[in-house]
Amino acid sequence: MSKVVSYELVGNIGVITVDNPPVNALSHALREGLQSAVNAAQDDASEALVLVCAGRTFIAGADITEFGKPPQAPSLPDMLVTLENSRKLLVAAIHGTALGGGLETALACHYRCALPTAKVGLPEVKLGILPGAGGTQRVPRLAGVKAALDMMTSGNPISAPQASEMNIIDEVVDTQDLKAAAIEYAKSLVESGAPLKRVRDIKIDAGSIEPGFFAGYRKKLAARARGQIASDRIVSCVEAAVKLPMDEGLEVERKMFMECVQSPQSQAMRHVFFAEREATKIKGLPADTPVRDIKRVAIVGGGTMGGGIAMCFANVGIPVTMLEISDEALERGLGIIRKNYSITVKKGKMDEKEMGERLALISGTTDYNDLASVDLVIEAVFENPDIKKEVFTKLDAVCKQGAILATNTSYQNVDDIANATKRPQDVVGMHFFSPANVMKLLEVVRAEHTADDVLATVMKVGKKIGKVCALSRVCYGFIGNRMLTGYGRQAHMLLLDGATPAQIDAAAEGFGMAMGPLAMSDLAGLDVGYKARQAREAEGEVMDPATHCVASALVEAGRLGQKSAAGYYKYDPQTRARLEDPEVTALIEEHAAKLGIKRREISDEEIVARLFYPLINEGALILEEGIAQRPSDIDIVYVYGYAFPAAKGGPMFFADQVGLKSVYESILQFQKELGPKYWQPAPLLEKLAKEGSSFAAWAKTQS
Numbered sequence: 001m002s003k004v005v006s007y008e009l010v011g012n013i014g015v016i017t018v019d020n021p022p023v024n025a026l027s028h029a030l031r032e033g034l035q036s037a038v039n040a041a042q043d044d045a046s047e048a049l050v051l052v053c054a055g056r057t058f059i060a061g062a063d064i065t066e067f068g069k070p071p072q073a074p075s076l077p078d079m080l081v082t083l084e085n086s087r088k089l090l091v092a093a094i095h096g097t098a099l100g101g102g103l104e105t106a107l108a109c110h111y112r113c114a115l116p117t118a119k120v121g122l123p124e125v126k127l128g129i130l131p132g133a134g135g136t137q138r139v140p141r142l143a144g145v146k147a148a149l150d151m152m153t154s155g156n157p158i159s160a161p162q163a164s165e166m167n168i169i170d171e172v173v174d175t176q177d178l179k180a181a182a183i184e185y186a187k188s189l190v191e192s193g194a195p196l197k198r199v200r201d202i203k204i205d206a207g208s209i210e211p212g213f214f215a216g217y218r219k220k221l222a223a224r225a226r227g228q229i230a231s232d233r234i235v236s237c238v239e240a241a242v243k244l245p246m247d248e249g250l251e252v253e254r255k256m257f258m259e260c261v262q263s264p265q266s267q268a269m270r271h272v273f274f275a276e277r278e279a280t281k282i283k284g285l286p287a288d289t290p291v292r293d294i295k296r297v298a299i300v301g302g303g304t305m306g307g308g309i310a311m312c313f314a315n316v317g318i319p320v321t322m323l324e325i326s327d328e329a330l331e332r333g334l335g336i337i338r339k340n341y342s343i344t345v346k347k348g349k350m351d352e353k354e355m356g357e358r359l360a361l362i363s364g365t366t367d368y369n370d371l372a373s374v375d376l377v378i379e380a381v382f383e384n385p386d387i388k389k390e391v392f393t394k395l396d397a398v399c400k401q402g403a404i405l406a407t408n409t410s411y412q413n414v415d416d417i418a419n420a421t422k423r424p425q426d427v428v429g430m431h432f433f434s435p436a437n438v439m440k441l442l443e444v445v446r447a448e449h450t451a452d453d454v455l456a457t458v459m460k461v462g463k464k465i466g467k468v469c470a471l472s473r474v475c476y477g478f479i480g481n482r483m484l485t486g487y488g489r490q491a492h493m494l495l496l497d498g499a500t501p502a503q504i505d506a507a508a509e510g511f512g513m514a515m516g517p518l519a520m521s522d523l524a525g526l527d528v529g530y531k532a533r534q535a536r537e538a539e540g541e542v543m544d545p546a547t548h549c550v551a552s553a554l555v556e557a558g559r560l561g562q563k564s565a566a567g568y569y570k571y572d573p574q575t576r577a578r579l580e581d582p583e584v585t586a587l588i589e590e591h592a593a594k595l596g597i598k599r600r601e602i603s604d605e606e607i608v609a610r611l612f613y614p615l616i617n618e619g620a621l622i623l624e625e626g627i628a629q630r631p632s633d634i635d636i637v638y639v640y641g642y643a644f645p646a647a648k649g650g651p652m653f654f655a656d657q658v659g660l661k662s663v664y665e666s667i668l669q670f671q672k673e674l675g676p677k678y679w680q681p682a683p684l685l686e687k688l689a690k691e692g693s694s695f696a697a698w699a700k701t702q703s
């Protein structure tokens with residue numbers, strides 16, 4: 001028997017056990033082992049077979065590391081033919097997560113049982129591919145066309161009880177011993193003379209599908225999928241499932257799977273998958289670094305960020321105390337949390353009971369002494385260095401030894417904040433993104449003295465609350481906001497040079513951003529940047545008017561963005577639709593004239609290069625300075641914190657795909673045309689471009 005697949009006879013049931021840690025991915029050895037086990041079992045004394053997995057999960061899918069490598073027989077589809085054609089009844093026993101090829105394996109079995117805690121799903125679309133081992137043909141046969149499409153185009157897993165309602169699971173077994181329960185289930189099927197139920201034999205009633213259904217589904221999907229080919233091909237495969245016999249449908253699926261797997265989009269999304277996991281690993285920190293126990297958390301400041309952060313912890317059952325400056329501020333903060341949860345309940349995504357449980361975990365105080373016993377404090381007060389230092393001095397005085405003291409600052413120097421305490425080793429940055437209960441990114445900021453176990457703990461806590469973590473060293477704006485400066489600056493300068501807000505946003509959205517830079521500024525509020533500029537000017541900084549004059553004039557005209565129904569755009573008060581505004585165009589023209597800028601036609605290509613190349617250039621500086629550990633960490637920050645399109649892999653991966661030579665030469669060209677002030681190639685970019693190298697190749701040379 002193979003190393004990863006074992007077989008035993010338990011009475012009259014043959015039990016095939018898969019054991020391929022960590023997640024039982026369908027590697028070549030596993031496919032071969034499973035196929036041999038099923039073949040061998042055909043001729044032994046067993047009357048039925050059970051497929052069960054060891055470790056934390058059922059098969060979690062194809063082995064993604066094998067994509068793009070020469071195929072090794074048996075292929076997954078061929079292996080599944082062996083399973084489906086087994087003359088002995090075959091039962092899949094699911095725990096953990098049966099995802100992608102894992103669920104497809106279970107669907108090739110004759111029956112499926114699962115623990116109630118198990119989840120099943122087809123997440124391939126998140127990797128830029130489609131279910132390529134029969135999923136697009138079998139799920140519609142079991143669950144119906146619409147439910148199958150929703151499952152595959154969202155990629156989100158569902159619980160075993162839900163899957164049972166959708167006919168994907170035959171039996172939910174609530175047991176401590178899944179193997180024993182599956183054996184009993186198989187025995188009962190044999191005893192009752194149950195047939196070998198093959199999903200392929202189910203007929204889809206094509207007549208029940210309304211004319212125009214697929215065209216309508218595609219149209220709705222287009223807005224969400226933003227040019228991603230995989231979701232479109234999933235619809236084509238399901239259409240094939242409806243119109244064609246099973247084997248022809250499988251052929252269509254295979255062809256489209258190969259097209260997707262070879263696409264740059266899928267390469268980029270697979271890069272993001274592995275980058276996300278790599279980003280949690282801190283260089284020089286062993287994986288077994290001890291972690292501190294986090295049982296109680298406190299948040300200081302219950303405003304926009306503090307409230308969202310408190311929800312993150314309550315959502316995973318960790319009690320939170322929120323400290324505010326006054327009873328009134330506290331009530332306001334807690335009120336916003338209540339409102340946010342009620343909206344979720346109204347949308348049907350949570351019930352009243354769950355809301356009550358989560359709210360019961362959040363308490364409020366105005367007294368620092370109530371924070372004496374918490375394990376982790378996250379400060380989210382006003383972005384003012386003096387207030388932050390004062391808060392940390394107070395925390396130092398009341399918090400127990402070993403408590404982790406974190407700041408959510410966007411820009412302040414975490415070393416300075418740490419040095420306001422007598423325990424800088426316990427101080428760290430935990431930079432969440434707004435809305436904190438929704439956005440996936442958590443930038444973990446390592447200050448000079450932050451202890452290793454504090455970093456390891458924060459990475460673990462971040463994962464627990466559902467965040468994707470990336471490590472940054474201390475610098476102004478850390479990785480994400482520091483890089484954003486050049487992007488925002490160019491958006492503004494493009495306006496003066498001749499582009500309109502709508503043109504700039506459309507070009508960025510055409511590139512794949514969820515929202516263009518100016519629409520985003522309107523959403524965040526133009527007054528936020530305005531106040532920050534005022535503060536910097538008060539400290540003596542002289543700001544270049546070309547980088548902000550229109551934005552400042554809009555604020556001074558009372559146009560603060562969406563909240564005042566006017567900013568770079570006008571907003572329809574009912575629909576919130578953004579509308580171009582001639583007043584803004586006139587304002588831009590006026591300021592361009594004042595600065596002596598002759599406005600001209602600007603191509604979308606120029607817009608995209610001027611917005612995104614500064615991100616790449618700043619990213620290169622960040623790497624050279626050791627602020628980010630690796631280029632792929634920067635990609636994670638942008639994909640999860642700034643909605644950079646995953647299908648482009650993040651700015652550094654995108655740069656490698658464009659070619660660093662081309663990026664470097666464009667920057668030199670902009671330097672010639674627009675002046676050297678904002679167009680200085682980073683030395684690392686220059687070096688790699690001249691060597692014909694890439695960020696990915698460079699990362700491999702760094703220990």
Ligand code: 3HC
Nearest residue numbers: 023025060061062063064065099100101123131132133277
């Ligand atoms: N292939 C190869 N490696 C995988 C893998 C896969 N499908 N899934 C996870 N891994 C690796 C991770 O890279 C990580 O490696 P590392 O320790 O070296 O960093 C390790 O397994 C553990 O993974 P996680 O840290 O993600 O473990 P969690 O316990 O947090 O999560 C999980 C487990 C929910 C199974 C999660 O790993 C996951 O979502 N995996 C991917 C599932 C997936 O996308 N499946 C579909 C694959 S495509 C497919 O099946 C095509 C088919 O239709 C033909």
Ligand code: NAI
Nearest residue numbers: 301302303304305324325329380381382383409410432434
């Ligand atoms: P906010 O103004 O909405 O909330 C700040 C809260 O802190 C207020 O409720 C205020 O009453 C309270 N507060 C002020 N001084 C306090 C003190 N001494 N003790 C206790 N509470 C006090 O601000 P917001 O937006 O929540 O920002 C908070 C921090 O998070 C800032 O450092 C900001 O830079 C950072 N941040 C903000 C993001 C955003 O998009 N708003 C994103 C990421 C980080």
